[in-house]
Amino acid sequence: MPLPAPFVERLEQIVPAGRFDAVLASFEAPVSTGFRVNTLLVPEDETVEALRGESVPVEAVAGVPGAYAVPSEGRAALLASRPYAEGHVYVQNVSSQLPPHALAAREGDRVLDLCAAPGSKTGQLSALVGAEGEVTAVEKVRPRFYKLKANVYAQGATNVLPWMGNGAVYWRREPEAFDRVLVDAPCSTEGRFRTHDPETTAYWSPRKVKEMRSKQVKLLWAGIQALKPGGTLVYSTCTFSPEENEGVVAKALRTFGDAIEVVDAGLPTTGPVAAQAVPGLTEWRGRPFPEAAANTRRVLPNGLLEGFFVARIAKHASTVDQNGQNGHS
Numbered sequence: 001m002p003l004p005a006p007f008v009e010r011l012e013q014i015v016p017a018g019r020f021d022a023v024l025a026s027f028e029a030p031v032s033t034g035f036r037v038n039t040l041l042v043p044e045d046e047t048v049e050a051l052r053g054e055s056v057p058v059e060a061v062a063g064v065p066g067a068y069a070v071p072s073e074g075r076a077a078l079l080a081s082r083p084y085a086e087g088h089v090y091v092q093n094v095s096s097q098l099p100p101h102a103l104a105a106r107e108g109d110r111v112l113d114l115c116a117a118p119g120s121k122t123g124q125l126s127a128l129v130g131a132e133g134e135v136t137a138v139e140k141v142r143p144r145f146y147k148l149k150a151n152v153y154a155q156g157a158t159n160v161l162p163w164m165g166n167g168a169v170y171w172r173r174e175p176e177a178f179d180r181v182l183v184d185a186p187c188s189t190e191g192r193f194r195t196h197d198p199e200t201t202a203y204w205s206p207r208k209v210k211e212m213r214s215k216q217v218k219l220l221w222a223g224i225q226a227l228k229p230g231g232t233l234v235y236s237t238c239t240f241s242p243e244e245n246e247g248v249v250a251k252a253l254r255t256f257g258d259a260i261e262v263v264d265a266g267l268p269t270t271g272p273v274a275a276q277a278v279p280g281l282t283e284w285r286g287r288p289f290p291e292a293a294a295n296t297r298r299v300l301p302n303g304l305l306e307g308f309f310v311a312r313i314a315k316h317a318s319t320v321d322q323n324g325q326n327g328h329s
């Protein structure tokens with residue numbers, strides 16, 4: 001099944017010229033299975049040893065704490081292993097593991113995970129903030145919310161407060177209350193396209209990109225309102241469309257001005273992620289983005305990594321007036 005032609009045409013303008021062929025080929029190549037060890041249940045070295053004891057061909061991913069991968073031919077052995085059956089292994093693409101590390105949540109932090117289901121990053125954040133910290137995990141879609149709750153429980157996370165509702169309004173309950181905010185936004189999922197799986201491209205259209213952008217703008221705006229001055233927010237997607245990535249960050253900069261700053265995205269500086277990460281675009285189809293868009297990062301897909309986008313925002317001043325209402329519109 002070929003990729004949608006308008007998508008390929010756009011992709012060629014998004015990806016650096018010398019890397020386009022490799023990116024295109026990645027949509028049909030076999031992929032490794034990325035995973036992390038669920039340290040909420042067992043220490044990392046015990047799990048890795050147990051997997052190797054069952055002859056699972058595990059490789060650590062340099063530069064990404066706790067990340068591992070098995071080649072495509074090792075996937076069946078991983079999924080048949082005892083650590084997997086016992087929930088000690090959490091299958092999650094290595095790109096998807098990056099936003100919680102970029103957020104650099106510390107022990108004891110209060111974190112808001114604004115688009116949380118199925119809870120892969122919630123589990124990572126739970127481990128990072130520890131018993132003294134807390135993760136509020138928001139999800140709007142009811143069946144996905146129940147999946148999130150079950151998944152958080154299965155991962156052994158005891159410091160997560162799940163909340164079902166619209167992430168775009170959560171900040172009104174607790175304005176500027178969180179040390180860290182993750183907005184892992186719903187998106188057009190272009191980074192997950194696979195040519196052999198028509199389901200992955202079935203819902204894509206240029207209209208879908210526009211529709212997702214308008215949701216993302218509201219969610220990022222709300223995430224900034226929930227963040228304490230002095231705090232850090234990460235905005236991430238698994239898509240390539242500049243309208244959903246640099247375009248959303250640019251809109252936040254126009255809205256909040258100097259109260260926020262787009263800082264270095266905080267991705268690994270060594271290993272396979274560093275090799276696949278390129279700066280965000282500073283213009284799209286003749287329209288410039290603010291220079292700071294170059295601090296965002298696009299992770300180009302290969303046999304290990306899905307296509308991903310990560311932006312990190314530092315908040316320097318309050319954006320909410322004294323009544324807890326929006327100070328910027």
Ligand SMILES: C[S@@+](CC[C@H](N)C(=O)[O-])C[C@H]1O[C@@H](n2cnc3c(N)ncnc32)[C@H](O)[C@@H]1O
Pocket residue numbers: 096114115116117118119120121122138139140141144165166167168184185186187215219
């Ligand atoms: C990319 S997924 C999040 C993946 C998740 N962070 C993880 O790592 O497992 C985006 C999620 O946002 C949810 N969502 C969409 N609109 C929302 C909204 N307005 N408020 C809260 N959640 C929303 C979707 O239902 C979906 O579960």
